[in-house]
Amino acid sequence: MYFESLISLSIVVLLSAARIPGPEERIVGGYSMAIKDVPWQVTLLHNGHDCGGVILSERVILTAAQCLKGVNLKRYSVRAGSSHWSKGGQVVKVQKAIPHEQYNSQTDENDIAVLILASPLKFNSEVQKIDLADKSPKAGTKSLVSGWGHTKYDGQIVPTLNGVELFVVNHSDCKKAFGKIMITKDMICASAHGKDSCQFDSGGPLVSVSDRKLIGIVSHGIKCAFGYPGVYADVAYFQNWITNTIKQNI
Incomplete structure (x- = not known):
């Protein structure tokens, strides 16, 4: 995170290059915002709301590599199309989570990751890429x-x-x-x-x-x-x- x-x-x-x-x-x-104003926004759910994410296509979410630290993929899902992180919208399981192979947790270089969803999101006015x-x-x-x-x-x-x-x-x-x-x-x-x-x-x-x-x-x-x-x-x-x-x- x-x-x-x-x-x-x-x-x-006292710091050098390390953080x-x-x-x-x-x-x-x-x-406060309505999800229809930012329909590309999703919440990543692990132990409740864990991180944010962004819809690139029906099955692809972009997020930060740091968000994958300690994640159990079997319990990882995405909620799209809701202004509430805990209810409403569409909830879809994450099938694959791919952090950048050169992500550095000490400097946060290459802090980016792709998530592949187990099933496609259904686009509407509140769910868009x-x-x-x-x-x-x-x-x-x-x-x-x-x-x-x-x-x-x-x-x-x-x-x-x-x-x-x-x-x-x-x-x-x-x-x-x-x-x-x-x-x-x-x-x-x-x-x-x-x-x-x-x-x-x-x-x-x-x-x-x-x-x-x-x-x-x-x-x-x-x-x-x-x-x-x-x-x-x-x-x-x-x-x-x-x-x-x-x-x-x-």
């Missing part, structure tokens, strides 16, 4: 992130879907903000004052508002809305890996 990079600002000075792992999946400062961005987003791109995660750091999962609008941050500025913590070429950053994704939003979608294309997958950060951008897997960077993984497993 979403790994906490630091437990206090004082630790930043301190801990549970953190990160929506703060947002608002989303197109992938074919280029990394420019700094300043207005985006929307959604999920059922905490509304404050170390808070609680919310029963209904929330979303918040953010802006993509220049990659070099993001690297400066994080200092010695690695922000690698497969990551993008997004932020807005007092707004962020948070714990249990991991694997969920970051979508460009202008063209409604998927630009990122919620990955990690420092606490939530703590003065640092949120970090997302850059979907355009992984486009070939996503395409090839789907072809090989469906």
Whole structure:
């Protein structure tokens, strides 16, 4: 799930490239949303709501590699088409779960995974696929992130879907903000004052508002809305890996 990079600002000075792992999946400062406004959003169910995910086709879900840690595939399913993570919509079992083979749990590099469903989703106004961005987003791109995660750091999962609008941050500025913590070429950053994704939003979608294309997958950060951008897997960077993984497993 979403790994906490630091437990206090004082630790930043002591860190090298490594980060301190801990549970953190990160929506703060947002608002309630109807699933019909983000019909590509799903919840991944293991022990209750575990992570977010994104519909790419009737049988393919994109999520974060960290969401597969410790998962028992026999108990893993997806709920689509509901604003509530615990009821309604369509629930389908996960047949295959394929994390990126070079995922690094310490740095969160290559934090992306493909799920193949046991049976197809039925598309309607509340269940729809989303197109992938074919280029990394420019700094300043207005985006929307959604999920059922905490509304404050170390808070609680919310029963209904929330979303918040953010802006993509220049990659070099993001690297400066994080200092010695690695922000690698497969990551993008997004932020807005007092707004962020948070714990249990991991694997969920970051979508460009202008063209409604998927630009990122919620990955990690420092606490939530703590003065640092949120970090997302850059979907355009992984486009070939996503395409090839789907072809090989469906």
